[in-house]
Amino acid sequence: MTTASLPILYSFRRCPYAMRARLAIGAAGLRVELREIVLRDKAPEFLEVSPSATVPCLVDVDGTVFDESLDIMTWALERDDPERWLSPEGGDRDAMIRLIGDIDGPFKRHLDRYKYDTRYPDADRVGERSAAADILRKLDAMLAGRDWLFGTRASLADFAILPFVRQFANADRAWFDGEDWDSLKRWLVAFETSPRFEAIMRKSGRWSPEDPPVIFGGDL
Structure with missing residues (x-):
């Protein structure tokens, strides 16, 4: 099952890079379909879309793939940056x-x-x-x-x-x-x-295509 109207985020709860992505998505108030990946047994669907076969990997609704954590952070914050993360004090x-x-x-x-x-x-x-x-x-x-x-x-x-x-x-x-x-x-x-931190570290089970979608975001 999937939610075609939402981007898909392949993630792993404890990975620092994936934590980055979830932090920025939450801060931007965006919602994504979260797919938890087990790194020792990666889902074929994930390997088909991730060039590096590493998390995080975000697939936007238009099919664009973002395979680097900072790119995902920027993708989210360029859509909405209410806390001005992209504009540090001093402007540097x-x-x-x-x-x-x-x-x-x-x-x-x-x-x-x-x-x-x-x-x-x-x-x-x-x-x-x-x-x-x-x-x-x-x-x-x-x-x-x-x-x-x-x-x-x-x-x-x-x-x-x-x-x-x-x-x-x-x-x-x-x-x-x-x-x-x-x-x-x-x-x-x-x-x-x-x-x-509590919001990004909520546990979800290993993703399977048969599972109902897990929605992440909008509450950080």
């Missing part, structure tokens, strides 16, 4: 995009080699954690005395980055909580305890 959108790039590039590399060190024979887990932490300390400095990375309101950067900071923190929460980055911890906890 380029700086915001560069910051997200630092997380998607160097930080994500260190995070993977820290969290999944057994997959990388040359990885030094403690060294990778230390390198990732150096990047997070820059975020902590940005957050000192304010609630969001670019000022008094959230921007795209906050919700593009928070899922990955959460993933890093949960690799060893006791260690993370023991570090001296109070602004970073406050920012993360505020996210984890927010109605927005």
Whole structure:
């Protein structure tokens, strides 16, 4: 079953990239048909449309496919951006995009080699954690005395980055909580305890074509 009038979002609840997509769709007040994918046994329908075979993947009602999380965030927010995520305080959108790039590039590399060190024979887990932490300390400095990375309101950067900071923190929460980055911890906890986070983390079963549609969005 499907809802032809709605875009389709192939997602995986715990994936930080997919969390990004759901955050932006919710913030834009859009509704999509949510299809939860099991990564170890991906649905053929998903593999037919996703060029990378990774989540998130959004299929718009006209058939256009968006296969990158930031592209999906932009797609949603260009339709409606009531919280002005695409316009950070100070107006420096380029700086915001560069910051997200630092997380998607160097930080994500260190995070993977820290969290999944057994997959990388040359990885030094403690060294990778230390390198990732150096990047997070820059975020902590940005957050000192304010609630969001670019000022008094959230921007795209906050919700593009928070899922990955959460993933890093949960690799060893006791260690993370023991570090001296109070602004970073406050920012993360505020996210984890927010109605927005609760809304994107609601569980749904593995999608099957025979299932009734699961609608996501409109309440974040």
